[in-house]
Every structure is written in C-alpha cells, then in structure tokens.
Amino acid sequence: MRVRPALPVVGLGLSALLLTSCFSAPDTTEEAGAEETGDRIGVAMLNPPRSGLTPFSDDAFKLARWSTxxxxxxxxxxxxxxxxxxxxxxxxxxxxxxxxxxxxxxxxxxxxxxxxxxxxxxxxxxxxxxxxxxxxxxxxxxxxxxxxxxxxxxxxxxxxxxxxxxxxxxxxxxxxxxxxxxxxxxxxxxxxxxGPFELVSVQGTSSAKLDRYDGYWGDKAKIAGIDVNFVPDGTARAAALRTGTADVVEAIPVSQASLLDEDQIFEVPMPRTNTLYLNTERGVFADPAMRAAARDAVDRDKIVDTVYEGRADVAQGLLGPALPWAAEGRPARTETAAGNPAGQEIVLATFTDRAELPEVAVQLQQQLEAAGFTVRQEVREYSQIESDALAGAFDAFILSRATVLDSGDPVAYMYSDFSCEGSFNIAQLCDPQIDEALQTASRIPAGDDRRRAIMAAEKLILESDAAIPMLHERVIQGESGDFTGVARDSRERELIRATTAATTAAS
Structure with a gap:
C-alpha cells in the first residue's frame, strides 16, 4: 500500500501549515486483485463545501468530481x-x-x-x-x-x-x-x-472520504477510494503535490507552477474569457470608431505573457478552446475602421477579487494611452463595483466571464451579456440584429445547426466591438503521476473516475 509522507512545514507560512496539517492518513486496505486494488487517491481541493454538499448548490460539482x-x-x-x-x-x-x-x-x-x-x-x-x-x-x-x-x-x-x-x-x-x-x-x-464511489463521511469543511461501491451498475472502480482535503491556500495545495501528500491537486496558482515538475502540471482550458466590455450607450465608446480604436490598441499576447506567464490562450473570439467546435466554425468578420482618440478621457474599471485583473488593467491602461486615450482607473471589490458596472457608470470594464453555464451551452451567456434585455449587459448593447440571431440560436435543438447559429451570433457581437475578448483562462491541475485516468475536465464535472487506477503496484 502506498503511504504518503507527512507534509513538511519548512518554508511555509503559518496559514499554509494550518491548512495542510488537515490531510488525512491513507487507508491501509489490502489489495483486491489486479483490476481492483486497495490503493486510495488523495485529492486537495480548492473550495470547501459551502452548503453542506447539497446538490442544489455549487457543492454538487464536488459530488460529480468524486463520481458519487x-x-x-x-x-x-x-x-x-x-x-x-x-x-x-x-x-x-x-x-x-x-x-x-x-x-x-x-x-x-x-x-x-x-x-x-x-x-x-x-x-x-x-x-x-x-x-x-x-x-x-x-x-x-x-x-x-x-x-x-x-x-x-x-x-x-x-x-x-x-x-x-x-x-x-x-x-x-x-x-x-x-x-x-x-x-x-x-x-x-x-x-x-x-456512482462508483460512495461518500461515507464528511468532516465539515476540512475533509471527506469515499470508498469504492461494489454494487455499482457499471464497471467498478479500480481503486479503493478517495481521500479529499479542502485546502483554500494555493501555496499549501502546491506543497501537497511536491511532498506527495496529495496525488491530485486542483487549481495550482500560476505563481506556484514554476516550483513544480513540469510533468506534474496539466493546463486545462476553461470556458472562461477575460473580456474588455465597452459602454456602447454613452461616453467615448458610443462611437463605433472609438471602440474600434480600443480594439486595435489591445495587445493580447503581451497580457498573456506578462500577467498570466503564458498560461492562458490568446482570444480569437468570445468562445475559446474549452469549446473545440468554436474555432472550427468561426466565420470571418468585418471590422469597423478605427478613429483617432485624440486624448479623449475614459474610465477603465475592474475588481480585486481575481488577483490578475488589476494587473490586466495596468497593461490595458498603458496600451490604450499609447493609442491616444487618456485613461483613469477605478478598481474596487466586486461587491462594491458590480451595480455601477451594470448601470453603465464606466467607459470600459474588465471582466473574467464564464461563457457556458450548467447546460454546457453559451446562448444563455450571450443573451445575458449582449441582448437588449440582458440582465448582465455591462456594454449596454442593444442591437435588434444581435437579438434576432440569439433568439434564432435559442430555438434550435442541440447539435451542429445550433452551434452554427451560435457562431453567427458571436460574429455580430464581435463586429459591434462592444466586447473585446482578450484571453481564455486555463486552470492548472497537479498530478503526482502515481495514478492514471484522472479527468482533466474544462467544465469541472469530472475528476476521479471509475477508470482511475494506480500506475504501479502498491508497496
């Protein structure tokens, strides 16, 4: 049976020590044969349960990722x-x-x-x-x-x-x-x-334990169980992988990735786009030529290289590589000619809750000023800035936005952000042609025809320059290499599967 070493504390701050000390000891069940073993996999997860693991909340995604x-x-x-x-x-x-x-x-x-x-x-x-x-x-x-x-x-x-x-x-x-x-x-x-694993115990917001369910209707799990620890601190999660305390680690911070072996790091494209929304209703960007000037000023490659250390994908549209059909079906678009900003002042806003966004704002300010705009930044916590953003109080707003919701379909996101009656229309965009395209897409059953209609709607939105997609985010998943068949899922619905298995015999 594989035994994980205790997590060393040298070099970790007190907060990391307190968080990582909660890792549970591995189970010592004897092997059950070549196919099914007594190996247990240790998982360090970012967020603890927020609603007692009720499936009616976002905690449901943990139940799915544990295959229970x-x-x-x-x-x-x-x-x-x-x-x-x-x-x-x-x-x-x-x-x-x-x-x-x-x-x-x-x-x-x-x-x-x-x-x-x-x-x-x-x-x-x-x-x-x-x-x-x-x-x-x-x-x-x-x-x-x-x-x-x-x-x-x-x-x-x-x-x-x-x-x-x-x-x-x-x-x-x-x-x-x-x-x-x-x-x-x-x-x-x-x-x-x-599912193939039974949730047998939960220790509040610190840990959970799952065992193989031998009565599963499908192929039984190859490993004996899953030991989960909730570790909000990113440094502590990365340390758990380095020391072998965990076999799979969620959401390793970019700043920690360079400290790990490259063969233990897997970057998973997320259906999340970092986008610059421009106020189309009033102010400088009510002029399509000024929106085009902002579009041309944005250096996406530099933002990805400097802020995200290359661990993101440069955006070609609203929908990124987490939706592999999007790039294949993206039609060519016509771009509005850019005007001359001539020193016009704009307010560029974002929020602090996602650490990279204020850094993106610094880069964008430099790029927009180089194009001729005069830029003033406004940065607050999200809870203090959302209402102003939705009311159109800013000329430009930087947002990291999920592009598909629970149905796995982007129409709801596009409708909320870019339709005349959209509930999250930061760009204050109202274009009957875009509304018609979104309504057309919403009526088509899932499949290739619906995807083509979605890309037609994306084309119109991009041609408006109401939103300038900059990059598609990735999440960094850490894996020890001691197990195969761990899911790398952009929708964050899968992680440990029935087919997840130890790479070597337990010792």
Missing amino acids: GETLVVLDEAGDAQPALATAWEQVDPNTWRFEIRQGVTFHDGTPLTVDQVVAALTAATQASPKPRILDGVDLTATADPDAPETAVLVRTGDIDPLVPQRLSSPQLSILAAAAYGADGVVDPVGHGT
Whole structure:
C-alpha cells in the first residue's frame, strides 16, 4: 500500500501549515486483485463545501468530481447529451420530453433506483429555495409516464426548451436516494448516491472520504477510494503535490507552477474569457470608431505573457478552446475602421477579487494611452463595483466571464451579456440584429445547426466591438503521476473516475 509522507512545514507560512496539517492518513486496505486494488487517491481541493454538499448548490460539482452523485445524462466534449441514469430520451411534444430510466441501479444505501425516486428528486430540486441555478427561470415538472410508469419519466417545461437533456446533465440535478431528502429541505448525500464511489463521511469543511461501491451498475472502480482535503491556500495545495501528500491537486496558482515538475502540471482550458466590455450607450465608446480604436490598441499576447506567464490562450473570439467546435466554425468578420482618440478621457474599471485583473488593467491602461486615450482607473471589490458596472457608470470594464453555464451551452451567456434585455449587459448593447440571431440560436435543438447559429451570433457581437475578448483562462491541475485516468475536465464535472487506477503496484 502506498503511504504518503507527512507534509513538511519548512518554508511555509503559518496559514499554509494550518491548512495542510488537515490531510488525512491513507487507508491501509489490502489489495483486491489486479483490476481492483486497495490503493486510495488523495485529492486537495480548492473550495470547501459551502452548503453542506447539497446538490442544489455549487457543492454538487464536488459530488460529480468524486463520481458519487450521478445525473440522468452527461455531456460529451462537444456538449451533446449522452446516457447515464437515463438510457434514452425523446421529445414527445414541444414542451415534453420522455426519459427511459436505467434498470438494475441501486443507491449506495441499497435501495433501487425507480421512476418514482427520479420524479421525487427532480421535484425536490424545483421546490428548493433557492432553486438550483440550472432551473433559474425554468418551469419544470416531472411525472411518471402513465404508459410506462415503471420505466419512464416525463419532463415538461412551461416554455419550449430544446436543451432539456443538457439541462438535466447539471450536477445540481443529481438523483439521490429517498433517505437523502429531509422534510426540512436539507439534502444529505452521504451514502445516498449511485456512482462508483460512495461518500461515507464528511468532516465539515476540512475533509471527506469515499470508498469504492461494489454494487455499482457499471464497471467498478479500480481503486479503493478517495481521500479529499479542502485546502483554500494555493501555496499549501502546491506543497501537497511536491511532498506527495496529495496525488491530485486542483487549481495550482500560476505563481506556484514554476516550483513544480513540469510533468506534474496539466493546463486545462476553461470556458472562461477575460473580456474588455465597452459602454456602447454613452461616453467615448458610443462611437463605433472609438471602440474600434480600443480594439486595435489591445495587445493580447503581451497580457498573456506578462500577467498570466503564458498560461492562458490568446482570444480569437468570445468562445475559446474549452469549446473545440468554436474555432472550427468561426466565420470571418468585418471590422469597423478605427478613429483617432485624440486624448479623449475614459474610465477603465475592474475588481480585486481575481488577483490578475488589476494587473490586466495596468497593461490595458498603458496600451490604450499609447493609442491616444487618456485613461483613469477605478478598481474596487466586486461587491462594491458590480451595480455601477451594470448601470453603465464606466467607459470600459474588465471582466473574467464564464461563457457556458450548467447546460454546457453559451446562448444563455450571450443573451445575458449582449441582448437588449440582458440582465448582465455591462456594454449596454442593444442591437435588434444581435437579438434576432440569439433568439434564432435559442430555438434550435442541440447539435451542429445550433452551434452554427451560435457562431453567427458571436460574429455580430464581435463586429459591434462592444466586447473585446482578450484571453481564455486555463486552470492548472497537479498530478503526482502515481495514478492514471484522472479527468482533466474544462467544465469541472469530472475528476476521479471509475477508470482511475494506480500506475504501479502498491508497496
């Protein structure tokens, strides 16, 4: 059995010592054979649970990354729905979808997966307060199919929604056993999932333990379990990888990456774009020629090299390499000719919560001033600046923005940021042609036609110069090399899989 050494404290600050000292000792289970072993994998995660691991919160993504909570469908790399706890589905009318439920599945507490429990789990999600983010603005109901009450579920939406299967892939709609759902609305996932690993204990915000579930409906896990520690401090997480205290480490800071072996670092493209939003409604950038001047002034390569130390991707559009179909389908666009800023003053704003953004602001100020603008910066905490940004108080605003939400589809992001009635329209953009393109895309079922419509909408948004995408972020994942089959997932839904296995025999 592999034994991890104690984490050394020399060279770490007190905060790192306190955080890393919480790592649990490895399990000493004997090997179970060549395929299934007694090896356990240690994982250091960035964020501790914030809502008691209820699936109705962002904690649901931890349940997915540990392969303990499962959904009716999952998404492939392109964002298309694939079978999971549902084996097939079809749209039976504009507002209704029918899902065939997988037979022979048991929850970790030994109870069977049934149609009634799927209905109960989805209904609990619709009644949660607050609702899971994936159900914002969605009127969804689930019932047993009266023609096949033992095997199929009908999911209905108030409005026509071509993305119902993708929506049901959200970890926030994981299906748990009946005993998980308390009368007070509290949901306890411990011992109540269906995945290859059973969550057996949680120690508050410090650690969690999962064991292999031998009754899993699919291929059983190759390792005996997962030992999770929550380590918010980036220096401590990197130290855990260097010393062998953890086998997999989430979100290693760029500043720590150079201290690790390059063969232990994996950069995963994120569906997140660092974008300069320009106020199209009033001020200097109400003039398209001035927006074009700002566009031409931005040196993306320099920002990536200096602020991100080369660990980001230069943006060619709003959607980056985390969506591999975007680059292939991006049409050529027509650019507005740039005007002469002639010293016009602009206010460039951003926030401090993401450490790199103030540094990006410094670079952009220099670049915009070199182009002829006079630039004044305004930098605050996000909670203190968001309302002003949404009200159009600034000429330009730097934002790191997720470009796909839980459905794996970027239409919702584009609509909120660039439609006339968008709730997050920092650019104050209102273009009927863009609105029409977004509405067209939203009505098309998932697949190649929808993706082409999305790229047509992106083309119009970029031609407006309301948003100047600068770079696509990456997350740095650390791996010891002692295990294979660890997922490197841009959507952060997978991490430890049933196929994750030790690279060498335990010793």
